[in-house]
Amino acid sequence: MCGIVAAVAQRNVQEILLEGLKRLEYRGYDSAGMTVQDGSVLSRHRAVGKVGALAAKLAAAPLPGTTGIAHTRWATHGKPTEANAHPHHGAERVAVVHNGIIENYEPIKQRLESDGVTFNSQTDTEVIAHLLDERLSKGEDLFEATRTIVTQLGGAYALGVMSASEPGVVVGARQGSPLVVGVGIDEAFLASDPMALLPVTDRFIYLEEGDLVVLREKGAISVVDRAGQPVERTVHTFEHGDGAASKGEYRHYMLKEIFEQPEVIEAVLEGRLSAGSVLVESFGPDAQALFQRARQIHVIACGTSFHAGLVARYWLERYAGVPVQVEVASEYRYRHPVVPEGTLFVALSQSGETADTLAALRFAKTLGYIGSLAICNVPGSSLVRESDVALMTRAGPEIGVASTKAFTTQLVALMLLTLAVAKVQRGDDHRDIVEVLGTLPGLCRQVLALNGQIEALSQAFAEKQHALFLGRGAHYPVALEGALKLKEISYIHAEAYPAGELKHGPLALVDSEMPVISVAPNDDLLEKLKSNLQEVRARGGQLFVFADENVDITGQEGIQVLTLPYVHEALAPLLYTLPLQLLSYHVAVLKGTDVDQPRNLAKSVTVE
Numbered sequence: 001m002c003g004i005v006a007a008v009a010q011r012n013v014q015e016i017l018l019e020g021l022k023r024l025e026y027r028g029y030d031s032a033g034m035t036v037q038d039g040s041v042l043s044r045h046r047a048v049g050k051v052g053a054l055a056a057k058l059a060a061a062p063l064p065g066t067t068g069i070a071h072t073r074w075a076t077h078g079k080p081t082e083a084n085a086h087p088h089h090g091a092e093r094v095a096v097v098h099n100g101i102i103e104n105y106e107p108i109k110q111r112l113e114s115d116g117v118t119f120n121s122q123t124d125t126e127v128i129a130h131l132l133d134e135r136l137s138k139g140e141d142l143f144e145a146t147r148t149i150v151t152q153l154g155g156a157y158a159l160g161v162m163s164a165s166e167p168g169v170v171v172g173a174r175q176g177s178p179l180v181v182g183v184g185i186d187e188a189f190l191a192s193d194p195m196a197l198l199p200v201t202d203r204f205i206y207l208e209e210g211d212l213v214v215l216r217e218k219g220a221i222s223v224v225d226r227a228g229q230p231v232e233r234t235v236h237t238f239e240h241g242d243g244a245a246s247k248g249e250y251r252h253y254m255l256k257e258i259f260e261q262p263e264v265i266e267a268v269l270e271g272r273l274s275a276g277s278v279l280v281e282s283f284g285p286d287a288q289a290l291f292q293r294a295r296q297i298h299v300i301a302c303g304t305s306f307h308a309g310l311v312a313r314y315w316l317e318r319y320a321g322v323p324v325q326v327e328v329a330s331e332y333r334y335r336h337p338v339v340p341e342g343t344l345f346v347a348l349s350q351s352g353e354t355a356d357t358l359a360a361l362r363f364a365k366t367l368g369y370i371g372s373l374a375i376c377n378v379p380g381s382s383l384v385r386e387s388d389v390a391l392m393t394r395a396g397p398e399i400g401v402a403s404t405k406a407f408t409t410q411l412v413a414l415m416l417l418t419l420a421v422a423k424v425q426r427g428d429d430h431r432d433i434v435e436v437l438g439t440l441p442g443l444c445r446q447v448l449a450l451n452g453q454i455e456a457l458s459q460a461f462a463e464k465q466h467a468l469f470l471g472r473g474a475h476y477p478v479a480l481e482g483a484l485k486l487k488e489i490s491y492i493h494a495e496a497y498p499a500g501e502l503k504h505g506p507l508a509l510v511d512s513e514m515p516v517i518s519v520a521p522n523d524d525l526l527e528k529l530k531s532n533l534q535e536v537r538a539r540g541g542q543l544f545v546f547a548d549e550n551v552d553i554t555g556q557e558g559i560q561v562l563t564l565p566y567v568h569e570a571l572a573p574l575l576y577t578l579p580l581q582l583l584s585y586h587v588a589v590l591k592g593t594d595v596d597q598p599r600n601l602a603k604s605v606t607v608e
């Protein structure tokens with residue numbers, strides 16, 4: 001994780017870098033730092049805590065200069081202390097910001113120490129500063145030095161480096177961690193994510209793996225590839241717009257993003273349906289042939305995206321008749337998976353930069369899949385560029401670390417995939433589902449209107465230590481996602497179970513202190529779910545049920561029921577996710593946690 005930003009500009013860069021860091025804070029927020037070049041002096045401030053702590057230091061003692069690098073950290077090697085915060089300096093001659101992990105830093109460190117180098121931090125990154133310093137003292141320029149030392153680095157890195165003896169120069173390198181070049185007007189920038197640079201440019205070069213880039217004054221940008229050859233990389237115009245930069249009327253980004261769901265669900269559907277049928281071409285020109293050949297599908301993802309994959313398994317098997325396996329990327333990449341002939345690989349990721357998911361995709365390419373499909377929210381991300389076919393989820397930037405609109409738009413995209421596979425392989429349009437898809441935004445609005453009631457419900461959770469979420473069928477993953485949301489932002493221990501499994505263990509946990517949350521749509525598992533809820537009630541558990549308006553589950557002593565509008569059962573997992581998001585949000589607000597940036601987490605995990 002971690003976020004880096006760098007600038008070679010025509011003006012003082014402090015504010016540009018600071019704004020960039022604020023926008024990258026979702027990537028890590030335990031400490032931050034900035035080095036600015038003033039003539040041949042590198043001046044640095046670092047602070048423990050969020051970017052605000054660094055901003056306070058900069059306000060008290062500004063760092064003037066037109067070239068600089070900055071970093072917001074999510075600790076991997078070494079605690080979040082000021083000494084471990086980036087930029088790291090080597091002999092005051094060179095400054096480095098790094099996102100990633102240098103896996104072989106220990107032998108490098110030992111070698112440098114035996115040569116008399118003193119280390120000032122416990123980080124893996126500091127070796128880069130000293131390796132560069134070593135080369136610079138041999139007379140190499142910053143670019144040459146960087147090119148030499150990256151060959152010694154194992155693991156993953158996105159780097160921004162500068163040297164006291166080369167004013168107006170920043171060198172960047174990318175291997176395994178994201179890095180984009182911002183193309184300004186007579187100015188040039190680097191960042192982990194285009195979002196960081198939207199106040200200064202909307203034109204970006206997405207560096208390829210192994211690329212090195214040199215930014216010089218007057219906006220000069222030169223890229224060389226892994227082989228050291230100068231290359232021209234395409235300049236892309238950023239399409240998302242900058243609407244996510246503010247919370248608007250909302251208290252938190254998470255709440256804003258929950259309420260954006262009706263619009264983004266409309267966006268993900270736009271232009272992808274026609275006359276009661278999905279447009280298979282919306283997956284790209286190669287999709288038809290790929291889907292035709294898909295005898296099985298393997299879905300790989302992490303975190304919330306994994307839960308979307310679990311819902312899709314129910315859909316793809318039921319509506320398209322294709323066997324599906326779903327697995328978390330960090331497990332998949334270290335197994336020895338057997339890939340039956342005719343298997344399609346599907347990677348799900350909001351960011352398209354999650355290290356484990358990317359590694360899984362790269363591994364999958366060696367295993368004989370018929371092709372790879374990325375379902376992703378970030379155009380130009382590594383996952384999208386490296387997959388054969390991509391479908392964008394168009395959720396717009398998601399800032400809250402706990403994923404909300406990215407999840408529901410992934411579900412819509414996965415339903416489109418289900419419909420596309422069913423159409424290509426079986427000639428089945430599933431017209432009923434297609435028709436209801438168009439009504440989803442309106443149904444979501446109706447559910448969001450329950451916000452006040454859900455807020456009132458949340459009071460019952462503020463003092464709880466544990467919670468249990470139950471669902472059946474495609475709503476088991478919905479329960480998993482509900483439990484994850486509660487854990488992530490309210491720090492309440494929550495578990496999710498398929499309701500039928502309750503009697504095989506978790507029932508032992510149920511007593512009058514245990515809140516049990518269940519989703520009860522009007523589907524063919526309803527009667528079975530009701531029996532499971534009776535099992536909870538009989539043990540004194542406090543039930544909170546989100547139920548279809550037509551089902552006869554009534555509120556009574558120990559059972560609180562909130563009714564949702566009727567929805568076609570195929571789309572119920574989408575709708576029933578919303579109240580669980582709102583519930584977690586309100587519980588977290590009551591508990592006073594940092595809703596948008598919960599402790600120990602990061603939005604985009606670009607390290608293993």
Ligand code: G6P
Nearest residue numbers: 303304305349350351354403602
């Ligand atoms: C992190 C985030 C989660 C997210 C997961 C996968 O853990 O905190 O919210 O679900 O990464 O991210 P991706 O961008 O690949 O969907």
